[in-house]
Amino acid sequence: MPDNALLHSPLHDEHLRLDGRLVDFAGWQMPVQYTGILEEHRAVRSGCGVFDISHMGQVFLSGENAASWLNGILTGNIPAMDEATAVYTFMLNENGGIIDDLITYRIGHESFLLVVNASMLEEDIAWLRKHLADGVLLEERSRELAAIAIQGADAERIARDMLTGTGCPMPARNTLEHFPDEAGTTYLCGTGYTGEPGFELICPADDGPKWFNKALQAGATPCGLGARDSLRLEMGFPLNGADLSPERSPLAAGLGFFVDLEKGPFIGREVLLKEKQDGLSEKLTGIEMSAKGPPPRPGYAILCGEETVGRFCSAGLSPSLGRGIGMAYLPVALSKIDTTLEIDIRGRGFAARVAKKPFYRHLR
Amino acid sequence: MNIPENLKYTTSHEWVSISDGIATIGITSHAQEELSELVYIELPEQGKQVAKGDPVAVVESVKAASDIYAPLGGEIIETNNVLADDPATVNRDPHGEGWMFRMKISNKSEAESLLDAGAYEGEIS
Numbered sequence: 001m002p003d004n005a006l007l008h009s010p011l012h013d014e015h016l017r018l019d020g021r022l023v024d025f026a027g028w029q030m031p032v033q034y035t036g037i038l039e040e041h042r043a044v045r046s047g048c049g050v051f052d053i054s055h056m057g058q059v060f061l062s063g064e065n066a067a068s069w070l071n072g073i074l075t076g077n078i079p080a081m082d083e084a085t086a087v088y089t090f091m092l093n094e095n096g097g098i099i100d101d102l103i104t105y106r107i108g109h110e111s112f113l114l115v116v117n118a119s120m121l122e123e124d125i126a127w128l129r130k131h132l133a134d135g136v137l138l139e140e141r142s143r144e145l146a147a148i149a150i151q152g153a154d155a156e157r158i159a160r161d162m163l164t165g166t167g168c169p170m171p172a173r174n175t176l177e178h179f180p181d182e183a184g185t186t187y188l189c190g191t192g193y194t195g196e197p198g199f200e201l202i203c204p205a206d207d208g209p210k211w212f213n214k215a216l217q218a219g220a221t222p223c224g225l226g227a228r229d230s231l232r233l234e235m236g237f238p239l240n241g242a243d244l245s246p247e248r249s250p251l252a253a254g255l256g257f258f259v260d261l262e263k264g265p266f267i268g269r270e271v272l273l274k275e276k277q278d279g280l281s282e283k284l285t286g287i288e289m290s291a292k293g294p295p296p297r298p299g300y301a302i303l304c305g306e307e308t309v310g311r312f313c314s315a316g317l318s319p320s321l322g323r324g325i326g327m328a329y330l331p332v333a334l335s336k337i338d339t340t341l342e343i344d345i346r347g348r349g350f351a352a353r354v355a356k357k358p359f360y361r362h363l364r
Numbered sequence: 365m366n367i368p369e370n371l372k373y374t375t376s377h378e379w380v381s382i383s384d385g386i387a388t389i390g391i392t393s394h395a396q397e398e399l400s401e402l403v404y405i406e407l408p409e410q411g412k413q414v415a416k417g418d419p420v421a422v423v424e425s426v427k428a429a430s431d432i433y434a435p436l437g438g439e440i441i442e443t444n445n446v447l448a449d450d451p452a453t454v455n456r457d458p459h460g461e462g463w464m465f466r467m468k469i470s471n472k473s474e475a476e477s478l479l480d481a482g483a484y485e486g487e488i489s
Contacts, residue, residue, distance in 0.1 A: 346422065
């Protein structure tokens with residue numbers, strides 16, 4: 001795709017000013033890094049980083065039937081959500097495969113915000129429209145909104161500094177605050193994708209640079225999508241398209257915690273019930289290299305004895321651990337912690353083992 | 365742009381310094397910048413015979429693994445052991461401490477096709 005066909009984030013000028021390295025990501029021109037992925041990764045683990053996540057899709061659903069309708073589309077128990085809370089949930093196809101993973105925010109009694117993957121926005125919208133019920137209003141507003149993530153051990157201090165004078169309280173984990181004094185749509189959410197404490201701020205596009213720069217002034221390090229990826233991988237958080245797919249269920253992905261099979265009917269439920277009854281054949285499994293060495297990459301073969309038993313989905317170097325980590329669908333019998341495996345890297349075998357997720361835990 | 369005049373270059377972003385039939389090879393400053401911080405480098409075995417254009421080494425950043433090609437044919441006689449523990453040496457000093465391997469050139473005429481600094485600058489601008 002030529003560069004001029006790519007979408008620009010509302011923070012594009014900030015990325016240019018900060019000399020960010022821009023890459024094509026899901027049709028957007030976004031910074032993969034500013035000074036370096038390793039440095040940015042460490043800034044989040046030890047201090048605080050600010051990420052432009054304006055490429056994420058924002059879909060608003062409202063109406064008197066919105067909660068009950070969404071309950072039939074998503075895996076979480078939507079009517080049971082308190083107002084101003086967030087849940088991580090899935091949109092499944094009829095075969096129980098994952099169309100997208102998303103955060104659902106209940107922004108009012110009858111109104112919801114879905115934050116979805118940029119790469120899946122069109123498909124998600126098509127799916128939602130296909131199943132849309134009377135009396136439910138769908139508004140896709142991704143292009144009107146900016147979003148930034150403030151993440152890190154020190155995120156609370158940075159966010160407090162940013163909020164000085166706004167009168168907006170700090171949201172607790174998995175809740176959100178609606179700014180009382182902002183025109184338009186501004187939300188501060190206690191959510192994130194790094195495993196660190198943090199917040200995600202969603203605001204009108206024109207306000208994006210203001211909030212991004214407030215975070216920088218408060219001391220946050222600008223971080224690109226490269227660090228966002230290495231941080232989430234260390235936590236064992238899945239990435240749709242790499243670890244999740246329409247052919248795999250959330251149960252196979254080890255994410256059954258985010259599926260409520262008892263809440264009543266939803267698309268894909270019957271298949272999941274059967275899968276649960278029959279038992280899984282393969283499961284998304286964490287794998288850690290046993291020593292320093294070449295980083296594993298998506299697609300590399302995983303062997304047990306002489307036999308190839310799977311291939312990496314997400315994989316790479318863990319900057320915090322200094323060794324390679326990754327996730328792969330392996331036969332359930334091989335997914336037990338400490339199972340010995342070998343990774344084929346350019347024709348040579350490197351020792352690895354099944355590891356508990358998250359790969360990285362903060363020593364606090 | 366840091367492109368030393370005393371070195372020769374390839375279009376695949378290796379630099380070459382030749383003295384008494386021995387070539388020292390690394391990757392250019394432009395290449396290390398594009399690759400970003402290196403986290404792992406796989407070097408060829410000493411004594412290995414390689415032909416011009418063979419993939420002989422691999423450099424890896426957080427995001428990707430990239431092949432390094434032999435700019436000339438010959439025998440690998442030495443590799444830079446420092447890079448095993450500190451691959452980012454290549455980022456800090458690509459044309460100096462970050463050299464990658466030395467080879468005994470088998471056919472000196474192959475060196476004639478290497479680019480000079482001006483031609484390499486034209487390649488990357």
